[in-house]
Amino acid sequence: MAFDPIQEDCHRLVLEAMRRERVYPLDNMVFIEKAMETFQSNPSSLVVTDRDRSFHLVALATEIVDYRVPLIGDEAQAEEETARAEHELEEACGLDPANWDAKRMLAALEAESNTAYVEYLLAHRDEVRQDFERACNEASDPYSREYAGDLARRPYLRWLAALAARALIAGRYRLALQTAEESLALAADDPADVRLTALLALAKLECTRDDLKRFRGKHATSFLPPVQLRRRHHLAEKAPDAWSLMAELSVAYHEFDLAGATRVLRTILRSYPRAANALYFQAEFPDGVYSRVNVTPGSEDELILAISEATPLLQEGMGSPTNASFASWVATHELVREALEQQTSRTETAMRPRMDGEN
Numbered sequence: 001m002a003f004d005p006i007q008e009d010c011h012r013l014v015l016e017a018m019r020r021e022r023v024y025p026l027d028n029m030v031f032i033e034k035a036m037e038t039f040q041s042n043p044s045s046l047v048v049t050d051r052d053r054s055f056h057l058v059a060l061a062t063e064i065v066d067y068r069v070p071l072i073g074d075e076a077q078a079e080e081e082t083a084r085a086e087h088e089l090e091e092a093c094g095l096d097p098a099n100w101d102a103k104r105m106l107a108a109l110e111a112e113s114n115t116a117y118v119e120y121l122l123a124h125r126d127e128v129r130q131d132f133e134r135a136c137n138e139a140s141d142p143y144s145r146e147y148a149g150d151l152a153r154r155p156y157l158r159w160l161a162a163l164a165a166r167a168l169i170a171g172r173y174r175l176a177l178q179t180a181e182e183s184l185a186l187a188a189d190d191p192a193d194v195r196l197t198a199l200l201a202l203a204k205l206e207c208t209r210d211d212l213k214r215f216r217g218k219h220a221t222s223f224l225p226p227v228q229l230r231r232r233h234h235l236a237e238k239a240p241d242a243w244s245l246m247a248e249l250s251v252a253y254h255e256f257d258l259a260g261a262t263r264v265l266r267t268i269l270r271s272y273p274r275a276a277n278a279l280y281f282q283a284e285f286p287d288g289v290y291s292r293v294n295v296t297p298g299s300e301d302e303l304i305l306a307i308s309e310a311t312p313l314l315q316e317g318m319g320s321p322t323n324a325s326f327a328s329w330v331a332t333h334e335l336v337r338e339a340l341e342q343q344t345s346r347t348e349t350a351m352r353p354r355m356d357g358e359n
Contacts, residue, residue, distance in 0.1 A: 002193055002292040002293065003290065005058065005062040008055075008059070009059040010043075013046040014036060015146060016048065018143060019143040025142075026142060026143075044056075050095040050096055051095070054092040054099045055096075057091055057102070058099065058102050058290070061088040061092070061102075062290040064084060064085040064088075065081075065082060065085040065105070066290055069081050069286075086109055086110075100127075100131065103124075104121070109289065118163065118166045121166065124159075128155060129156055132152055135147065156186075157194075158291050160179050160183040161192035161194045164177075164198070164201070165292075166287075168200055168309075169311075171312070173205050176197060177205065179194075184222065188219070188221055190222035195215075195223065196241065196244075199244055200243060200246070200247055200310055203313055207251065209248060209251050209255075223241070241297070242302050242305070242306030243310070245306075246306050246307065247313075249265060249330070250326065262335065266335055269339050272299070274300045275339070276336050276340045278307055279333075281331075282307055282308075282327055282331065283304060283307075284311055285308040293305065314326050
């Protein structure tokens with residue numbers, strides 16, 4: 001799920017190498033495999049133009065800010081790494097003024113508030129779209145057409161995905177939903193996973209479970225896991241993802257259908273490993289700056305990420321003594337408590353032989 005910056009960097013650099021050496025047709029597997037081996041061993045050797053270098057720096061910055069910094073416990077070290085990523089993004093902007101990924105990521109890191117970042121994304125959305133459309137209209141050779149067919153639209157899709165996600169946090173739920181629909185109209189396969197944000201926005205707009213079902217039906221293709229993933233995990237074609245389940249859970253709770261909400265909660269607990277921990281602690285995971293971070297479908301990480309993004313739903317009712325919040329209802333539910341107790345018991349049992357052996 002989501003975008004892989006390293007894979008995209010490789011795709012871009014290989015395509016540009018084919019352009020330079022006039023390799024055609026573009027499905028020349030001998031050349032592609034050799035170029036990919038070169039990328040794996042020494043990617044900088046494929047970086048020739050300023051444009052190549054610019055996106056390569058975006059990939060490097062993404063590895064730092066999205067995948068390394070969130071795991072650093074030392075605040076000073078995290079700040080040092082973030083400053084390094086900012087420097088790389090500044091250089092990327094200087095090398096290629098049309099690198100909208102670099103500009104967006106830099107704005108995300110430097111914005112004074114989420115509201116300010118949303119306004120920045122809104123202010124430049126049309127420019128990003130026009131650059132994408134220009135790349136498509138001016139593609140006059142096989143290499144440019146290949147670029148226009150996929151890579152050229154990705155920065156715009158990431159821009160829309162960021163706008164939808166941040167609009168949700170800002171409480172602008174209709175903007176979040178409209179932006180997601182715009183992205184899905186452009187890319188039905190939804191490589192940005194913006195449909196997941198749309199589900200949360202729908203839940204905040206007090207939709208019904210039928211509305212959620214209609215949305216999933218309208219965008220059914222984007223909700224299907226890859227064939228390989230279905231085979232590996234024996235998933236049904238319409239197996240619910242964590243975002244769908246969190247949206248359904250929220251809608252049922254706010255319809256006062258506590259029996260229905262309990263059924264959804266039971267499904268979550270059965271579908272994800274260590275789900276009780278995630279439901280109880282409801283940790284907020286940092287938003288991906290490049291795009292939604294990559295997590296394994298069906299994993300505990302996926303559930304943690306979905307719960308984090310569902311924070312605007314979970315926080316409803318907070319601060320009202322007479323109205324327990326949705327978050328509290330989830331965390332203290334009998335099913336969650338029982339699952340936590342069972343998990344603790346299993347952990348203690350698993351550790352006991354090792355501890356006895358040490359004694």
